[in-house]
Amino acid sequence: ILNVEQSPQSLHVQEGDSTNFTCSFPSSNFYALHWYRWETAKSPEALFVMTLNGDEKKKGRISATLNTKEGYSYLYIKGSQPEDSATYLCAFYNDYKLSFGAGTTVTVRA
């Protein structure tokens, strides 16, 4: 079982503020890291797939960085809005499968 850790488990952020959180994964045999967003009462949806060390991906106000040598990825939300409230999952690709972290639940307060 691969160890994929996400921290913090949950966070609250004021509307308009920016925030970030971490996904840690094994630094050996790296192929890809996936990020998903899971809103309440909806299905998890893919945000990013990251494969190269130093990669940075952006989708609107959400961006992610990747450090494969030290085994971590940051996800940033700039100018948080209530619709950003969700659980953000990272998943480490290995052996044709995804190993998911427990997620970071973000609550944006208006």
Added chain:
Amino acid sequence: SQTIHQWPATLVQPVGSPLSLECTVEGTSNPNLYWYRQAAGRGLQLLFYSVGIGQISSEVPQNLSASRPQDRQFILSSKKLLLSDSGFYLCAWSVLRGVTDTQYFGPGTRLTVL
């Protein structure tokens, strides 16, 4: 476009009763199919995956089984539920199982075993 269905949405079952959860995918052929479970406070745990009809791979020893009787149908079953089977069950599909292939998730089933 492709869609994935799961039912039921919620289920309350007594310990020792059987279970059958169904997942179907529309709009694609020969998808890779997955069953995940999320227990309280934990990440998504892969239970089973299937690369084709009748081909099932189990990831963890457990009280559950899976079957794929048709190309786009994936069923999760148990003969006798345990309390520890409670959780949120997600079905997913992907075109391939490559490094960058996205998995697309269904709406999930909340199972409570009492």
